Amino acid sequence: MKSRRAGPPVFEGKTDVAEASGxxxxxxxxxxxxxxxxxxxTVGIFxxxxxxxxxxxxxxxxxxxMVVGSRGRALVPTRSQSVAELAYSFVYKMIxxxxxxxxxxxxxxxxxxxxxxxxxxxxGLVPFAFTTxxxxxxxxxxxxxxxxxxxxxxxxxxxxxxxxxFWVDSAPLALRPVLALIEVIxxxxxxVSHSIRLAGAMMAGHAVAKVFAGFAAALxxxxxxxxxxxxxxxxxxxxxxxxxxxxxxxxxxxxxxDALHPHH
Amino acid sequence: xEGELADMGRYIGVGLTAIGMGGAAIGVGNIAGNFLxxxxxxPAAAAGQTAMLFIGIAxxxxxxxxxxxxxxxxxxxx
Amino acid sequence: MADNAxxxxxxxxxxxxTFPNQIFWLVVTLVVLYLILSRVALPxxxxxxxxxxxxxxxxxxxxxxxxxxxxxxxxxxHRALEEARAAAARVVDEARAEIQADLDAAIxxxxxxxxxxxAESEQKIAAIRDSADAAVAEVARDAAREIVAAFGxxxxxxxxxxxxxxxxxxxxx
Numbered sequence: 036m037k038s039r040r041a042g043p044p045v046f047e048g049k050t051d052v053a054e055a056s057g058x059x060x061x062x063x064x065x066x067x068x069x070x071x072x073x074x075x076x077t078v079g080i081f082x083x084x085x086x087x088x089x090x091x092x093x094x095x096x097x098x099x100x101m102v103v104g105s106r107g108r109a110l111v112p113t114r115s116q117s118v119a120e121l122a123y124s125f126v127y128k129m130i131x132x133x134x135x136x137x138x139x140x141x142x143x144x145x146x147x148x149x150x151x152x153x154x155x156x157x158x159g160l161v162p163f164a165f166t167t168x169x170x171x172x173x174x175x176x177x178x179x180x181x182x183x184x185x186x187x188x189x190x191x192x193x194x195x196x197x198x199x200x201f202w203v204d205s206a207p208l209a210l211r212p213v214l215a216l217i218e219v220i221x222x223x224x225x226x227v228s229h230s231i232r233l234a235g236a237m238m239a240g241h242a243v244a245k246v247f248a249g250f251a252a253a254l255x256x257x258x259x260x261x262x263x264x265x266x267x268x269x270x271x272x273x274x275x276x277x278x279x280x281x282x283x284x285x286x287x288x289x290x291x292x293d294a295l296h297p298h299h
Numbered sequence: 300x301e302g303e304l305a306d307m308g309r310y311i312g313v314g315l316t317a318i319g320m321g322g323a324a325i326g327v328g329n330i331a332g333n334f335l336x337x338x339x340x341x342p343a344a345a346a347g348q349t350a351m352l353f354i355g356i357a358x359x360x361x362x363x364x365x366x367x368x369x370x371x372x373x374x375x376x377x
Numbered sequence: 378m379a380d381n382a383x384x385x386x387x388x389x390x391x392x393x394x395t396f397p398n399q400i401f402w403l404v405v406t407l408v409v410l411y412l413i414l415s416r417v418a419l420p421x422x423x424x425x426x427x428x429x430x431x432x433x434x435x436x437x438x439x440x441x442x443x444x445x446x447x448x449x450x451x452x453x454x455h456r457a458l459e460e461a462r463a464a465a466a467r468v469v470d471e472a473r474a475e476i477q478a479d480l481d482a483a484i485x486x487x488x489x490x491x492x493x494x495x496a497e498s499e500q501k502i503a504a505i506r507d508s509a510d511a512a513v514a515e516v517a518r519d520a521a522r523e524i525v526a527a528f529g530x531x532x533x534x535x536x537x538x539x540x541x542x543x544x545x546x547x548x549x550x
Contacts, residue, residue, distance in 0.1 A: 101419075105422050
Protein backbone atom coordinates (compact mmCIF):
# COMPACT_ATOMS: atom_id res chain seq x y z
CA MET A 36 0.00 0.00 0.00
CA LYS A 37 3.01 2.26 0.18
CA SER A 38 2.64 2.93 -3.49
CA ARG A 39 -0.87 4.27 -2.90
CA ARG A 40 0.25 6.70 -0.26
CA ALA A 41 2.76 8.14 -2.62
CA GLY A 42 0.15 8.58 -5.30
CA PRO A 43 -2.87 10.86 -5.29
CA PRO A 44 -5.51 10.23 -2.59
CA VAL A 45 -8.43 7.94 -3.20
CA PHE A 46 -11.05 10.47 -4.10
CA GLU A 47 -8.67 12.30 -6.32
CA GLY A 48 -8.31 9.13 -8.34
CA LYS A 49 -12.05 8.67 -8.42
CA THR A 50 -12.81 12.21 -9.38
CA ASP A 51 -10.50 11.99 -12.32
CA VAL A 52 -13.22 9.93 -13.95
CA ALA A 53 -16.06 11.98 -12.58
CA GLU A 54 -14.62 15.30 -13.51
CA ALA A 55 -14.59 14.21 -17.11
CA SER A 56 -18.35 13.58 -17.03
CA GLY A 57 -19.68 16.37 -14.83
CA UNK A 58 -17.09 17.87 -12.52
CA UNK A 59 -18.15 15.80 -9.49
CA UNK A 60 -15.67 16.45 -6.70
CA UNK A 61 -16.69 15.04 -3.34
CA UNK A 62 -14.30 15.22 -0.48
CA UNK A 63 -16.33 14.02 2.48
CA UNK A 64 -13.40 13.88 4.85
CA UNK A 65 -12.18 17.43 4.29
CA UNK A 66 -14.46 18.77 6.98
CA UNK A 67 -12.65 16.77 9.65
CA UNK A 68 -9.27 18.33 8.95
CA UNK A 69 -7.47 20.03 11.79
CA UNK A 70 -6.17 23.35 10.49
CA UNK A 71 -4.27 26.16 12.17
CA UNK A 72 -6.54 29.20 12.34
CA UNK A 73 -3.93 31.90 11.96
CA UNK A 74 -1.79 30.66 9.12
CA UNK A 75 1.07 28.22 9.17
CA UNK A 76 1.05 24.60 8.17
CA THR A 77 2.25 22.74 11.21
CA VAL A 78 -0.10 21.76 14.02
CA GLY A 79 1.89 21.89 17.25
CA ILE A 80 0.47 21.12 20.65
CA PHE A 81 -0.40 24.74 21.50
CA UNK A 82 -1.36 25.87 18.00
CA UNK A 83 -4.72 27.59 17.89
CA UNK A 84 -6.68 25.47 15.44
CA UNK A 85 -10.30 25.00 14.44
CA UNK A 86 -10.40 22.48 17.30
CA UNK A 87 -9.70 25.35 19.67
CA UNK A 88 -12.33 27.54 18.04
CA UNK A 89 -15.14 24.99 18.21
CA UNK A 90 -14.29 23.84 21.70
CA UNK A 91 -14.33 27.48 22.79
CA UNK A 92 -17.72 27.85 21.11
CA UNK A 93 -18.87 24.77 23.03
CA UNK A 94 -17.80 26.40 26.28
CA UNK A 95 -19.58 29.58 25.20
CA UNK A 96 -22.78 27.68 24.43
CA UNK A 97 -22.72 25.82 27.74
CA UNK A 98 -22.04 29.07 29.59
CA UNK A 99 -24.83 30.80 27.70
CA UNK A 100 -27.32 28.13 28.67
CA MET A 101 -26.27 27.14 32.15
CA VAL A 102 -24.86 30.41 33.54
CA VAL A 103 -26.44 33.25 31.58
CA GLY A 104 -29.72 31.38 31.16
CA SER A 105 -30.10 30.79 34.87
CA ARG A 106 -28.82 34.17 36.05
CA GLY A 107 -32.30 35.33 37.06
CA ARG A 108 -32.63 32.58 39.71
CA ALA A 109 -36.33 33.07 39.20
CA LEU A 110 -38.76 31.03 41.25
CA VAL A 111 -40.95 30.87 38.17
CA PRO A 112 -38.33 30.15 35.51
CA THR A 113 -37.87 31.98 32.26
CA ARG A 114 -37.59 29.98 29.07
CA SER A 115 -33.82 29.65 29.06
CA GLN A 116 -33.73 28.98 32.79
CA SER A 117 -36.24 26.18 32.48
CA VAL A 118 -34.14 24.60 29.72
CA ALA A 119 -31.10 24.80 31.99
CA GLU A 120 -33.09 23.26 34.83
CA LEU A 121 -34.34 20.58 32.46
CA ALA A 122 -30.76 19.65 31.52
CA TYR A 123 -29.77 19.68 35.18
CA SER A 124 -32.57 17.46 36.40
CA PHE A 125 -32.30 15.21 33.33
CA VAL A 126 -28.70 14.29 34.11
CA TYR A 127 -29.34 14.26 37.85
CA LYS A 128 -32.23 11.84 37.49
CA MET A 129 -30.23 9.71 35.07
CA ILE A 130 -27.47 9.29 37.66
CA UNK A 131 -29.99 8.55 40.40
CA UNK A 132 -31.86 6.00 38.30
CA UNK A 133 -28.93 4.22 36.67
CA UNK A 134 -26.12 4.48 39.19
CA UNK A 135 -27.90 5.07 42.46
CA UNK A 136 -28.27 7.82 45.01
CA UNK A 137 -24.73 7.51 46.31
CA UNK A 138 -23.35 8.48 42.89
CA UNK A 139 -24.77 11.98 43.10
CA UNK A 140 -21.38 13.23 44.32
CA UNK A 141 -20.04 12.59 40.79
CA UNK A 142 -22.79 14.72 39.28
CA UNK A 143 -20.55 17.67 38.25
CA UNK A 144 -18.16 15.37 36.35
CA UNK A 145 -20.92 13.57 34.51
CA UNK A 146 -22.69 16.86 33.82
CA UNK A 147 -19.45 18.22 32.35
CA UNK A 148 -19.16 15.21 30.06
CA UNK A 149 -22.79 15.44 29.01
CA UNK A 150 -22.76 19.17 28.33
CA UNK A 151 -19.51 18.94 26.37
CA UNK A 152 -20.58 16.02 24.18
CA UNK A 153 -24.09 17.40 23.69
CA UNK A 154 -23.03 20.86 22.59
CA UNK A 155 -20.08 19.63 20.56
CA UNK A 156 -22.46 17.34 18.66
CA UNK A 157 -25.07 20.05 18.16
CA UNK A 158 -22.57 22.74 17.16
CA GLY A 159 -21.03 20.28 14.72
CA LEU A 160 -24.28 20.37 12.78
CA VAL A 161 -23.89 24.07 12.00
CA PRO A 162 -22.89 24.32 8.34
CA PHE A 163 -19.13 24.73 7.85
CA ALA A 164 -18.62 23.73 11.46
CA PHE A 165 -15.86 21.49 12.71
CA THR A 166 -17.17 18.60 14.81
CA THR A 167 -14.75 18.06 17.65
CA UNK A 168 -16.48 14.87 18.79
CA UNK A 169 -15.99 13.28 15.35
CA UNK A 170 -12.31 12.90 16.17
CA UNK A 171 -11.22 9.67 17.70
CA UNK A 172 -8.51 11.53 19.61
CA UNK A 173 -11.14 13.56 21.45
CA UNK A 174 -13.59 10.76 22.17
CA UNK A 175 -10.79 8.36 23.11
CA UNK A 176 -9.58 10.82 25.73
CA UNK A 177 -13.12 11.18 27.06
CA UNK A 178 -13.68 7.42 27.13
CA UNK A 179 -10.27 6.66 28.60
CA UNK A 180 -10.81 9.27 31.28
CA UNK A 181 -14.08 7.54 32.19
CA UNK A 182 -12.51 4.08 31.99
CA UNK A 183 -9.44 4.88 34.08
CA UNK A 184 -11.28 6.89 36.70
CA UNK A 185 -14.01 4.25 37.02
CA UNK A 186 -11.46 1.43 37.36
CA UNK A 187 -9.37 3.34 39.90
CA UNK A 188 -12.51 4.31 41.78
CA UNK A 189 -13.65 0.69 41.81
CA UNK A 190 -10.40 -0.47 43.39
CA UNK A 191 -10.29 2.44 45.84
CA UNK A 192 -13.83 1.90 47.06
CA UNK A 193 -14.05 -1.91 46.97
CA UNK A 194 -10.42 -2.92 47.23
CA UNK A 195 -9.59 -6.31 45.76
CA UNK A 196 -13.23 -7.37 45.94
CA UNK A 197 -13.79 -5.18 42.89
CA UNK A 198 -12.44 -8.17 40.95
CA UNK A 199 -15.57 -10.09 41.90
CA UNK A 200 -17.24 -8.02 39.18
CA PHE A 201 -15.70 -10.50 36.75
CA TRP A 202 -16.55 -13.60 38.79
CA VAL A 203 -20.11 -14.57 37.91
CA ASP A 204 -21.47 -16.30 41.01
CA SER A 205 -24.67 -17.45 39.37
CA ALA A 206 -22.87 -19.46 36.67
CA PRO A 207 -21.81 -23.13 37.08
CA LEU A 208 -18.40 -23.41 38.69
CA ALA A 209 -16.74 -24.95 35.63
CA LEU A 210 -17.83 -22.06 33.43
CA ARG A 211 -16.74 -19.31 35.77
CA PRO A 212 -13.09 -19.00 34.65
CA VAL A 213 -14.18 -18.81 31.02
CA LEU A 214 -16.82 -16.26 31.88
CA ALA A 215 -14.30 -14.30 33.92
CA LEU A 216 -11.99 -14.12 30.91
CA ILE A 217 -14.85 -12.94 28.70
CA GLU A 218 -15.91 -10.40 31.31
CA VAL A 219 -12.38 -9.02 31.59
CA ILE A 220 -12.09 -8.71 27.83
CA UNK A 221 -15.46 -7.02 27.52
CA UNK A 222 -14.51 -4.71 30.38
CA UNK A 223 -11.30 -3.71 28.64
CA UNK A 224 -13.04 -3.21 25.29
CA UNK A 225 -15.41 -0.71 26.88
CA UNK A 226 -13.35 2.43 26.20
CA VAL A 227 -12.89 1.33 22.59
CA SER A 228 -16.58 0.94 21.90
CA HIS A 229 -17.40 3.92 24.11
CA SER A 230 -15.19 6.24 22.06
CA ILE A 231 -15.62 4.79 18.58
CA ARG A 232 -19.41 4.79 18.91
CA LEU A 233 -19.51 8.53 19.43
CA ALA A 234 -16.81 9.43 16.92
CA GLY A 235 -18.15 6.99 14.33
CA ALA A 236 -21.73 8.16 14.59
CA MET A 237 -20.67 11.79 14.23
CA MET A 238 -18.26 11.08 11.42
CA ALA A 239 -20.74 8.90 9.51
CA GLY A 240 -23.54 11.45 9.54
CA HIS A 241 -21.34 14.35 8.50
CA ALA A 242 -19.62 12.38 5.75
CA VAL A 243 -22.94 11.20 4.33
CA ALA A 244 -24.35 14.73 4.46
CA LYS A 245 -21.30 15.97 2.60
CA VAL A 246 -21.63 13.27 -0.07
CA PHE A 247 -25.30 14.12 -0.61
CA ALA A 248 -24.50 17.82 -0.77
CA GLY A 249 -21.89 17.01 -3.42
CA PHE A 250 -24.55 15.24 -5.46
CA ALA A 251 -26.69 18.38 -5.36
CA ALA A 252 -23.91 20.34 -6.98
CA ALA A 253 -23.46 17.71 -9.65
CA LEU A 254 -27.09 17.03 -10.54
CA UNK A 255 -27.89 20.49 -11.92
CA UNK A 256 -31.65 20.92 -12.38
CA UNK A 257 -32.50 17.94 -10.19
CA UNK A 258 -30.54 19.48 -7.31
CA UNK A 259 -33.61 19.52 -5.03
CA UNK A 260 -33.62 15.74 -4.63
CA UNK A 261 -30.33 15.54 -2.73
CA UNK A 262 -31.13 18.82 -0.96
CA UNK A 263 -34.33 17.28 0.41
CA UNK A 264 -32.34 14.20 1.31
CA UNK A 265 -29.81 16.35 3.15
CA UNK A 266 -32.65 18.11 4.99
CA UNK A 267 -34.07 14.77 6.11
CA UNK A 268 -30.58 13.60 7.00
CA UNK A 269 -30.07 16.71 9.11
CA UNK A 270 -33.18 15.91 11.13
CA UNK A 271 -31.83 12.40 11.68
CA UNK A 272 -28.41 13.80 12.54
CA UNK A 273 -29.93 16.11 15.13
CA UNK A 274 -31.58 13.07 16.70
CA UNK A 275 -28.33 11.11 16.53
CA UNK A 276 -26.39 14.00 18.08
CA UNK A 277 -28.75 14.13 21.06
CA UNK A 278 -28.99 10.34 21.43
CA UNK A 279 -25.23 9.88 21.22
CA UNK A 280 -24.71 12.45 23.96
CA UNK A 281 -27.36 10.67 26.02
CA UNK A 282 -25.84 7.25 25.33
CA UNK A 283 -22.34 8.43 26.14
CA UNK A 284 -23.54 9.80 29.47
CA UNK A 285 -25.72 6.85 30.38
CA UNK A 286 -22.91 4.40 29.61
CA UNK A 287 -20.67 6.45 31.86
CA UNK A 288 -23.31 6.03 34.56
CA UNK A 289 -23.50 2.28 33.92
CA UNK A 290 -19.72 1.92 34.17
CA UNK A 291 -19.74 4.03 37.33
CA UNK A 292 -22.37 1.74 38.79
CA ASP A 293 -20.03 -1.21 38.28
CA ALA A 294 -17.38 0.61 40.27
CA LEU A 295 -19.72 1.54 43.12
CA HIS A 296 -21.72 -1.69 43.32
CA PRO A 297 -19.65 -4.47 41.70
CA HIS A 298 -21.75 -7.26 43.23
CA HIS A 299 -24.98 -6.56 41.42
CA UNK B 300 -2.44 -2.75 -13.14
CA GLU B 301 -1.50 -4.01 -9.73
CA GLY B 302 -2.78 -0.83 -8.14
CA GLU B 303 -6.09 -1.07 -9.96
CA LEU B 304 -6.57 -4.62 -8.73
CA ALA B 305 -5.87 -3.46 -5.19
CA ASP B 306 -8.38 -0.63 -5.65
CA MET B 307 -10.97 -3.06 -6.87
CA GLY B 308 -10.45 -5.35 -3.91
CA ARG B 309 -10.70 -2.41 -1.58
CA TYR B 310 -13.96 -1.20 -3.05
CA ILE B 311 -15.39 -4.72 -2.87
CA GLY B 312 -14.35 -4.89 0.76
CA VAL B 313 -15.96 -1.52 1.46
CA GLY B 314 -19.17 -2.76 -0.11
CA LEU B 315 -19.08 -5.90 1.99
CA THR B 316 -18.83 -3.88 5.20
CA ALA B 317 -22.25 -2.48 4.35
CA ILE B 318 -23.62 -5.92 5.29
CA GLY B 319 -22.41 -5.25 8.82
CA MET B 320 -24.59 -2.16 8.94
CA GLY B 321 -27.54 -4.30 7.94
CA GLY B 322 -26.80 -6.57 10.90
CA ALA B 323 -26.73 -3.60 13.22
CA ALA B 324 -30.01 -2.41 11.74
CA ILE B 325 -31.59 -5.81 12.45
CA GLY B 326 -30.27 -5.69 16.00
CA VAL B 327 -31.56 -2.19 16.69
CA GLY B 328 -34.93 -3.01 15.16
CA ASN B 329 -35.14 -6.15 17.25
CA ILE B 330 -34.45 -4.26 20.45
CA ALA B 331 -36.90 -1.47 19.67
CA GLY B 332 -39.61 -3.91 18.57
CA ASN B 333 -39.23 -6.08 21.64
CA PHE B 334 -39.24 -3.03 23.86
CA LEU B 335 -42.42 -1.81 22.23
CA UNK B 336 -44.21 -5.15 22.55
CA UNK B 337 -43.13 -5.39 26.17
CA UNK B 338 -44.17 -1.80 26.80
CA UNK B 339 -47.60 -2.42 25.30
CA UNK B 340 -48.08 -5.43 27.57
CA UNK B 341 -47.07 -3.52 30.67
CA PRO B 342 -47.12 0.22 29.98
CA ALA B 343 -46.63 1.04 33.65
CA ALA B 344 -43.17 -0.54 33.68
CA ALA B 345 -42.09 0.93 30.33
CA ALA B 346 -41.08 4.37 31.56
CA GLY B 347 -38.46 2.97 33.91
CA GLN B 348 -36.84 0.88 31.19
CA THR B 349 -36.17 3.50 28.51
CA ALA B 350 -32.62 3.85 29.82
CA MET B 351 -32.09 0.13 29.26
CA LEU B 352 -33.58 0.52 25.77
CA PHE B 353 -31.04 3.18 24.85
CA ILE B 354 -28.16 1.21 26.34
CA GLY B 355 -29.15 -1.82 24.30
CA ILE B 356 -29.55 0.23 21.15
CA ALA B 357 -26.16 1.80 21.78
CA UNK B 358 -24.47 -1.58 22.05
CA UNK B 359 -26.13 -2.91 18.91
CA UNK B 360 -25.45 0.30 17.03
CA UNK B 361 -21.78 0.32 18.04
CA UNK B 362 -21.14 -2.80 15.99
CA UNK B 363 -22.68 -1.17 12.92
CA UNK B 364 -20.45 1.82 13.49
CA UNK B 365 -17.47 -0.50 13.73
CA UNK B 366 -18.27 -1.85 10.29
CA UNK B 367 -18.59 1.71 9.02
CA UNK B 368 -15.22 2.40 10.57
CA UNK B 369 -13.74 -0.57 8.75
CA UNK B 370 -15.17 0.83 5.52
CA UNK B 371 -13.63 4.23 6.20
CA UNK B 372 -10.29 2.67 7.04
CA UNK B 373 -10.35 0.67 3.81
CA UNK B 374 -11.28 3.73 1.78
CA UNK B 375 -8.95 6.27 3.25
CA UNK B 376 -6.34 4.79 5.50
CA UNK B 377 -5.14 1.48 4.09
CA MET C 378 -7.43 17.15 1.28
CA ALA C 379 -4.36 18.32 3.02
CA ASP C 380 -2.46 15.55 1.41
CA ASN C 381 -2.63 16.99 -2.05
CA ALA C 382 1.09 16.85 -1.84
CA UNK C 383 0.64 13.17 -1.09
CA UNK C 384 2.21 13.25 2.34
CA UNK C 385 -0.76 12.67 4.66
CA UNK C 386 -3.36 10.03 5.36
CA UNK C 387 -6.82 10.04 3.87
CA UNK C 388 -8.62 10.21 7.18
CA UNK C 389 -7.89 13.33 9.21
CA UNK C 390 -8.95 11.35 12.30
CA UNK C 391 -5.90 9.14 11.88
CA UNK C 392 -3.47 11.99 11.38
CA UNK C 393 -1.53 11.41 14.57
CA UNK C 394 0.39 14.66 14.24
CA THR C 395 -2.73 16.58 15.29
CA PHE C 396 -3.47 14.41 18.32
CA PRO C 397 -1.41 16.34 20.90
CA ASN C 398 -3.10 19.55 19.80
CA GLN C 399 -6.62 18.09 20.05
CA ILE C 400 -5.96 16.40 23.36
CA PHE C 401 -4.44 19.55 24.83
CA TRP C 402 -7.39 21.73 23.84
CA LEU C 403 -9.85 19.05 24.93
CA VAL C 404 -8.32 18.89 28.39
CA VAL C 405 -8.35 22.69 28.63
CA THR C 406 -12.00 22.72 27.54
CA LEU C 407 -13.04 20.04 29.98
CA VAL C 408 -11.30 21.74 32.89
CA VAL C 409 -12.87 25.09 32.03
CA LEU C 410 -16.30 23.50 31.60
CA TYR C 411 -15.94 21.62 34.87
CA LEU C 412 -15.00 24.79 36.71
CA ILE C 413 -17.85 26.78 35.16
CA LEU C 414 -20.39 24.07 35.88
CA SER C 415 -19.30 23.02 39.34
CA ARG C 416 -18.51 26.51 40.65
CA VAL C 417 -21.25 28.62 39.11
CA ALA C 418 -23.96 26.90 37.15
CA LEU C 419 -24.80 23.72 39.05
CA PRO C 420 -24.91 25.19 42.58
CA UNK C 421 -27.06 28.01 41.28
CA UNK C 422 -29.54 25.79 39.47
CA UNK C 423 -29.52 23.30 42.33
CA UNK C 424 -30.30 26.03 44.85
CA UNK C 425 -33.06 27.39 42.61
CA UNK C 426 -34.61 23.94 42.31
CA UNK C 427 -34.29 23.29 46.06
CA UNK C 428 -35.74 26.70 46.81
CA UNK C 429 -38.65 26.02 44.49
CA UNK C 430 -39.28 22.62 46.04
CA UNK C 431 -39.13 24.24 49.48
CA UNK C 432 -41.50 27.00 48.44
CA UNK C 433 -43.93 24.53 46.96
CA UNK C 434 -43.94 22.31 50.04
CA UNK C 435 -44.21 25.37 52.29
CA UNK C 436 -47.13 26.63 50.25
CA UNK C 437 -48.79 23.26 50.43
CA UNK C 438 -48.26 23.16 54.19
CA UNK C 439 -49.62 26.70 54.49
CA UNK C 440 -52.60 25.75 52.38
CA UNK C 441 -53.14 22.77 54.66
CA UNK C 442 -53.03 25.06 57.68
CA UNK C 443 -55.44 27.50 56.09
CA UNK C 444 -57.76 24.66 55.22
CA UNK C 445 -57.68 23.45 58.81
CA UNK C 446 -58.29 26.95 60.05
CA UNK C 447 -61.22 27.30 57.69
CA UNK C 448 -62.63 24.00 58.95
CA UNK C 449 -62.18 25.18 62.52
CA UNK C 450 -63.85 28.48 61.74
CA UNK C 451 -66.73 26.65 60.13
CA UNK C 452 -67.09 24.40 63.17
CA UNK C 453 -67.00 27.42 65.46
CA UNK C 454 -69.60 29.14 63.32
CA HIS C 455 -71.83 26.08 63.50
CA ARG C 456 -71.29 25.87 67.23
CA ALA C 457 -72.18 29.53 67.66
CA LEU C 458 -75.22 29.03 65.49
CA GLU C 459 -76.33 26.11 67.64
CA GLU C 460 -75.78 28.11 70.79
CA ALA C 461 -77.71 31.05 69.43
CA ARG C 462 -80.52 28.77 68.44
CA ALA C 463 -80.58 27.17 71.87
CA ALA C 464 -80.51 30.59 73.54
CA ALA C 465 -83.36 31.75 71.33
CA ALA C 466 -85.36 28.65 72.20
CA ARG C 467 -84.67 29.27 75.87
CA VAL C 468 -85.75 32.89 75.62
CA VAL C 469 -88.90 31.84 73.81
CA ASP C 470 -89.61 29.21 76.45
CA GLU C 471 -89.02 31.67 79.24
CA ALA C 472 -91.24 34.23 77.64
CA ARG C 473 -93.90 31.66 77.11
CA ALA C 474 -93.67 30.48 80.72
CA GLU C 475 -93.78 34.05 81.98
CA ILE C 476 -96.77 34.85 79.87
CA GLN C 477 -98.40 31.66 81.04
CA ALA C 478 -97.71 32.58 84.66
CA ASP C 479 -99.09 36.07 84.16
CA LEU C 480 -102.07 34.62 82.43
CA ASP C 481 -102.60 32.09 85.19
CA ALA C 482 -102.27 34.77 87.80
CA ALA C 483 -104.72 37.01 85.98
CA ILE C 484 -107.16 34.16 85.54
CA UNK C 485 -106.82 33.22 89.18
CA UNK C 486 -107.30 36.81 90.21
CA UNK C 487 -110.33 37.12 87.99
CA UNK C 488 -111.70 33.85 89.35
CA UNK C 489 -111.16 35.05 92.89
CA UNK C 490 -112.86 38.33 92.14
CA UNK C 491 -115.74 36.52 90.48
CA UNK C 492 -116.01 34.19 93.45
CA UNK C 493 -115.86 37.10 95.84
CA UNK C 494 -118.56 38.97 93.98
CA UNK C 495 -120.69 35.86 93.72
CA ALA C 496 -120.34 35.30 97.46
CA GLU C 497 -121.24 38.90 98.14
CA SER C 498 -124.25 38.64 95.89
CA GLU C 499 -125.31 35.47 97.60
CA GLN C 500 -124.93 37.15 100.94
CA LYS C 501 -127.04 40.02 99.74
CA ILE C 502 -129.58 37.62 98.34
CA ALA C 503 -129.58 35.70 101.61
CA ALA C 504 -129.96 38.87 103.55
CA ILE C 505 -132.76 39.98 101.29
CA ARG C 506 -134.37 36.56 101.67
CA ASP C 507 -133.98 36.62 105.43
CA SER C 508 -135.41 40.06 105.63
CA ALA C 509 -138.20 38.90 103.32
CA ASP C 510 -138.85 35.90 105.62
CA ALA C 511 -138.82 38.13 108.60
CA ALA C 512 -141.21 40.45 106.88
CA VAL C 513 -143.48 37.52 105.94
CA ALA C 514 -143.47 36.32 109.57
CA GLU C 515 -144.28 39.80 110.81
CA VAL C 516 -147.03 40.12 108.24
CA ALA C 517 -148.29 36.66 109.18
CA ARG C 518 -148.23 37.56 112.88
CA ASP C 519 -149.95 40.84 112.28
CA ALA C 520 -152.45 39.21 110.01
CA ALA C 521 -153.08 36.42 112.50
CA ARG C 522 -153.54 38.96 115.28
CA GLU C 523 -155.85 40.97 113.22
CA ILE C 524 -157.79 37.84 112.20
CA VAL C 525 -157.96 36.67 115.75
CA ALA C 526 -159.07 40.14 116.82
CA ALA C 527 -161.65 40.19 114.04
CA PHE C 528 -163.03 36.90 115.31
CA GLY C 529 -163.40 38.71 118.54
CA UNK C 530 -161.25 36.58 120.48
CA UNK C 531 -158.98 38.47 122.72
CA UNK C 532 -156.07 36.34 122.57
CA UNK C 533 -152.76 36.83 124.05
CA UNK C 534 -150.59 38.45 121.48
CA UNK C 535 -147.59 36.41 122.39
CA UNK C 536 -149.48 33.19 122.15
CA UNK C 537 -150.67 34.13 118.70
CA UNK C 538 -147.16 35.01 117.66
CA UNK C 539 -145.90 31.74 119.00
CA UNK C 540 -148.57 29.81 117.18
CA UNK C 541 -147.84 31.66 113.95
CA UNK C 542 -144.09 31.06 114.30
CA UNK C 543 -144.72 27.44 115.00
CA UNK C 544 -146.90 27.17 111.90
CA UNK C 545 -144.38 29.04 109.81
CA UNK C 546 -141.55 26.90 110.94
CA UNK C 547 -143.60 23.81 110.37
CA UNK C 548 -144.46 25.06 106.89
CA UNK C 549 -140.88 25.88 106.19
CA UNK C 550 -139.87 22.47 107.32
